[in-house]
Amino acid sequence: MLTVLRLALVPFFFVSLFLPGPTWRWVALGVFAVGSFTDYLDGELARRYGLITDFGKIADPIADKALTGAALVGLSILQELPWWVTVVILGRELGVTLLRFWVIRHGVIPASYGGKVKTVLQMAAIVLYIVPGVPDIVRWTVMGAAVVVTVATGVDYVWRAVKLRQVARKARGE
Structure with a gap:
């Protein structure tokens, strides 16, 4: 249910990001914060209660990428964030998603600590x-670290992923 809520929040976030005036920016922030919190809460509840x-x-993961992607694309459309940052981050996310499907028959690669740091920084x-x-130097420093x-x-x-495939091939005797 929390995942569906997060997906439903994406259009509201995106629209509020484009509405004029600082009040709408705070609304967008609130919607983004709620969406981000539901991601955290969803994971905690799923693990705690199996x-x-x-x-x-x-x-x-689709809901996470939709929320983050909407934010990055929206900020780039508004010319507040360079498109190359959006392309690098979303390219990595798409690439890792495709890689997961490529190796899924060999096993699952668990999320790493670095992946959690990446999410928090983003x-x-x-x-x-x-x-x-917020001063540009602060924004750029944190976004630079995120990239x-x-x-x-x-x-x-x-x-x-490459190591997982190699181990799987050795196990099959290839």
């Missing part, structure tokens, strides 16, 4: 871009 479902395994950077009046960690964890994910 409510991990096939639907959740597919829908949760969310923090997006928040800093949504909030009116570096995003790329590094993407490379790490590729490395772990």
Whole structure:
């Protein structure tokens, strides 16, 4: 239910980001914060009560990427965030998603600590871009860190996927 709520919040967030005036920026921030919190809460509840479902395994990452993607694309359309940042982050997210499907028959690569750091940095950077009046140096510093960690964890994910496939092939005697 929380995943569906997060997906439903994406259009409201996106529209409020484009409405004029600082009040709407605060509304967009509130919607983004609620969406981000539902991601955290969803994961906690699923682990605590063993409510991990096939639907959740597919829908949760889609909802996360929809919220983050809407924020990055919206900020780029508004010319507040360079498009190359949006392309790098969303390219990595799409690439890792495709990689997951490529190796799924060999096993699942668990989320790494770096992946969690990446998510926190991306969310923090997006928040800093949504909030009116944050100095550019602060925004750029956090977004720069988010981009570096995003790329590094993407490379790490590729490395772990290749190793997983090699181990699976050896186990089958190939």
